[in-house]
Amino acid sequence: MRRILTGDRPTGRLHIGHYFGSLQTRLKMQEDPNNEPYILIADVQALTDNFNNPEKVRKNVREVAIDYLSVGIDPNKTTIYIQSMVPETAELTVFYSNLVTIARLQRNPTVKTEIAQKKEIFGESVTYGFLGYPVSQAADITAFEGELVPVGEDQEPLIEQCREIVRKFNSIYGEVLVEPKAVLSTTKRIKGLDGNDKMGKSLGNAIYLADSEEEILKKVMSAVTDPNRIKKDDLGNPDVCMVSYYHKLFSPQMEVDEVCKECREGKRGCVACKKQLAKNISDTLKPIREKRKYYEEHLEEVDKILEEGTKKARKTARETMKKVKKAMKLDYFENEE
Numbered sequence: 001m002r003r004i005l006t007g008d009r010p011t012g013r014l015h016i017g018h019y020f021g022s023l024q025t026r027l028k029m030q031e032d033p034n035n036e037p038y039i040l041i042a043d044v045q046a047l048t049d050n051f052n053n054p055e056k057v058r059k060n061v062r063e064v065a066i067d068y069l070s071v072g073i074d075p076n077k078t079t080i081y082i083q084s085m086v087p088e089t090a091e092l093t094v095f096y097s098n099l100v101t102i103a104r105l106q107r108n109p110t111v112k113t114e115i116a117q118k119k120e121i122f123g124e125s126v127t128y129g130f131l132g133y134p135v136s137q138a139a140d141i142t143a144f145e146g147e148l149v150p151v152g153e154d155q156e157p158l159i160e161q162c163r164e165i166v167r168k169f170n171s172i173y174g175e176v177l178v179e180p181k182a183v184l185s186t187t188k189r190i191k192g193l194d195g196n197d198k199m200g201k202s203l204g205n206a207i208y209l210a211d212s213e214e215e216i217l218k219k220v221m222s223a224v225t226d227p228n229r230i231k232k233d234d235l236g237n238p239d240v241c242m243v244s245y246y247h248k249l250f251s252p253q254m255e256v257d258e259v260c261k262e263c264r265e266g267k268r269g270c271v272a273c274k275k276q277l278a279k280n281i282s283d284t285l286k287p288i289r290e291k292r293k294y295y296e297e298h299l300e301e302v303d304k305i306l307e308e309g310t311k312k313a314r315k316t317a318r319e320t321m322k323k324v325k326k327a328m329k330l331d332y333f334e335n336e337e
């Protein structure tokens, strides 16, 4: 069996960018009987830059879990667990912290970019916890002897850092840890409604999986269109229009061809075009919304799934921990439970 590990920080609901990126990869991976996938809800990592807002992190643990279940992550095939409830990963983080220099963490491109973006939280001096989150992410992965880590491009330096920690550990304490490989998402990153390269909560340009029909319509109405097209009969350029960009993702090819042609000829107005898009997005997300509604009404089921998943995850992490402690000569009371 191939262990696969990936996860998200619970800082907000998941959006259609996640859906076309990581979620579809995960759905495919859980169908391969050779795979043993784990998804962690990284609440401890979320706290590294939200330590002053624990309520937000707690609330989103459940929201993200419901998002997973609503898109079809199947708890019988994928183990979903809460990071903080597997304390072995925190213990491993401490052990690994001896194997990483501060300079190396400061050079990590992902961490560097994030620190620059989070000036209002960290000011001029970043916390030890945030600087060190790649170490804790290495613990997440190796606690499960994860071989494959499906992630977006931005996470690649974190996986590389994990590989270095593994090599260092194994060279000092013996061949215990498994060196993981990143599996980069093949689907392209979805742009925001405003044309920004990235869709995100903080950018306010995202359509969430949980959005209602009305919310979707309202957001699509605000999408950026060809700035040179002012009146309906101006000839439009769909290549610079976010509405056509989303039509290509959500509408049947025939419809795409038709709206683009009519736009270029100045025959279709943006409002009609947007309404049609909103309907197609809404129809695509409808089954997800319906499943979400079910889980919102059966929260005890969601909690049960998280509890069971966490129990299973912890068992796996404990087995790794035993090997690690033995290798590090920290196995003092052999028979102690």
Ligand code: TRP
Binding pocket: 005, 006, 007, 008, 009, 040, 042, 045, 137, 140, 141, 149, 151, 155
């Ligand atoms: N850093 C990831 C993110 O921000 C979340 C994460 C935590 C993760 N631990 C992980 C991803 C382990 C893959 C493997 O989305």
